[in-house]
Amino acid sequence: MDMIVDTSIFLGKFLYYFLESFAYKIIPKRKKNVAGEIVLITGAGRGLGRLLAIHFASLGATLVLWDINQEGSMETCRLAKEKGAMKVFVYTCDCSNRQEVYRVADQVRKEVGDVTILINNAGVVTGQLLLNIPDHMVERSFLVNAISHFWTYKAFLPAMIKANHGHLVCISSAAGLVGISRLSDYSASKFAAFGFAESLFLELSMLKKSDVKTTIICPYFIKTGMFEGCKTKRPFLLPLLEKEYVAKTIVNAILEEQVYVPIPKFLSFTLILKQIISPKMMIVVSEYLGVDTCMDSFKNREQANELD
Numbered sequence: 001m002d003m004i005v006d007t008s009i010f011l012g013k014f015l016y017y018f019l020e021s022f023a024y025k026i027i028p029k030r031k032k033n034v035a036g037e038i039v040l041i042t043g044a045g046r047g048l049g050r051l052l053a054i055h056f057a058s059l060g061a062t063l064v065l066w067d068i069n070q071e072g073s074m075e076t077c078r079l080a081k082e083k084g085a086m087k088v089f090v091y092t093c094d095c096s097n098r099q100e101v102y103r104v105a106d107q108v109r110k111e112v113g114d115v116t117i118l119i120n121n122a123g124v125v126t127g128q129l130l131l132n133i134p135d136h137m138v139e140r141s142f143l144v145n146a147i148s149h150f151w152t153y154k155a156f157l158p159a160m161i162k163a164n165h166g167h168l169v170c171i172s173s174a175a176g177l178v179g180i181s182r183l184s185d186y187s188a189s190k191f192a193a194f195g196f197a198e199s200l201f202l203e204l205s206m207l208k209k210s211d212v213k214t215t216i217i218c219p220y221f222i223k224t225g226m227f228e229g230c231k232t233k234r235p236f237l238l239p240l241l242e243k244e245y246v247a248k249t250i251v252n253a254i255l256e257e258q259v260y261v262p263i264p265k266f267l268s269f270t271l272i273l274k275q276i277i278s279p280k281m282m283i284v285v286s287e288y289l290g291v292d293t294c295m296d297s298f299k300n301r302e303q304a305n306e307l308d
Contacts, residue, residue: 029256029257030256031252031255031256032256034056034059034061035060035061036061036062037061037062037116038061038062038112038113038115038117039053039056039062039063039119040066040108040115040119040152040156041053041064041066041119041121042066042120042121042122042152043067043095043121043122043123044065044067044072044076044121045065045067045068045069045070045072045073045075045076046067046072046224046225047222047224047225047226047243048121048171048222048224048243048246048247048250049067049076049119049121050072050076051243051246052119052121052247052250053065053076053079053088054083054247055248055251056080056085056251057080057081057083057084057085057088058083058084059251060086061085061117062085062086062088062089062113063077063080063087063088063089064089064091064112065080065088065089065091066091066092066095066104066122068092068094068095069092070090070092073090073091073092074090077090087112089108089111091104091108092104095122095144095151096140096143096144096147096148098151101148101151101152101155102151105152105155105156114159114160115156115160116165116166116167117166117167117169117254118153118156118157118167118168118169119169120148120149120152120168120169120170120171120193121169121171122144122145122148123144123145123171123173123226124137124140124141124144125141125183125186125226126138126300127182127227127295127298128182133185137185138185141186142185142188142189142192144189145186145189145190145192145193146189146190146196147192149170149193149196150196153168153200157200160209161204161207164209164212165211166211166212166213167212167213167214167215168197168200168212168213168215169215169216169217169254170193170194170196170197170214170216170217171193171217171219172190172193172194172197172216172218173187173218173219174220174221174262174263175187175190176190176193176194177194177262177271178271178274178291180291180294180295181291181293181294181295182295182296182298183295194216198214200214201214201216201259213257214259215250215257215258216259216260216261217250217253217261218260218262218263218267219262220232220238220240220241220263221240221294222240222241222246223240223241223242223243227240227298228298229297229298229299230295230297230298231296232290232294233288233289233290233294234288234289238264238266238267238289238290238291239264241263241264246263249263270285273285
């Protein structure tokens with residue numbers, strides 16, 4: 001009897017949320033107001049992090065900028081203020097260092113307040129064949145791209161849960177959905193970031209903290225310099241993404257409280273395809289799309305401590 005009741009409830013909820021999802025495809029969600037929200041962005045000193053800061057500045061948010069490069073963060077601060085930001089706080093922080101993350105997080109709470117929107121954007125890439133990657137860079141890839149998310153969540157999530165208000169944003173990657181040649185460490189760390197964010201999404205649902213939102217961003221290669229030299233064989237399907245377009249898409253996803261955000265949307269199709277075709281067929285698809293050779297002309301940045 002319990003099984004019949006449970007199944008009926010399940011089918012009812014499933015149908016309701018299916019229709020709700022379908023409706024949102026036609027009628028976009030109402031965008032939330034982020035004026036006055038405290039937005040912390042890691043890797044804010046350049047690239048995508050800088051653009052996200054500028055967009056949130058124009059929306060009236062209080063900005064907290066974290067980066068290992070103070071000079072870059074100060075330039076982001078200047079640009080954000082030009083866009084109307086009234087309050088911008090800059091902190092130098094190496095997100096791969098747990099003690100430093102906790103120390104700077106305490107400083108932010110004392111000087112700014114409780115962070116309400118956390119954007120884990122900092123990332124590093126080596127772009128080499130596995131056997132050519134120095135061990136310390138494998139470790140750094142995981143520390144920055146994935147493990148740092150544990151520290152920032154543990155630092156700022158308790159206040160969000162207490163207030164039942166907040167937003168956690170994970171900048172993962174298309175390489176966090178499908179493995180890519182010459183990106184073994186990067187891809188593995190982005191898979192980890194995706195899985196961590198998704199697990200927290202489910203944990204928060206279980207805790208009935210429905211107003212602490214989660215957004216997981218999975219973009220293809222962005223023209224930020226981080227993937228300089230990368231090429232795409234089929235730009236009409238998998239284009240190299242303009243950073244301004246990606247920033248606008250991310251901000252819109254946050255305002256609409258979307259959970260899964262592949263960029264471009266074609267990535268959703270490849271993810272489904274991956275589950276239903278054979279491995280050899282997947283290799284053929286990879287060769288057709290040029291995923292197997294897209295990193296061949298990659299130009300690795302000299303400074304290992306540069307974060308985007």
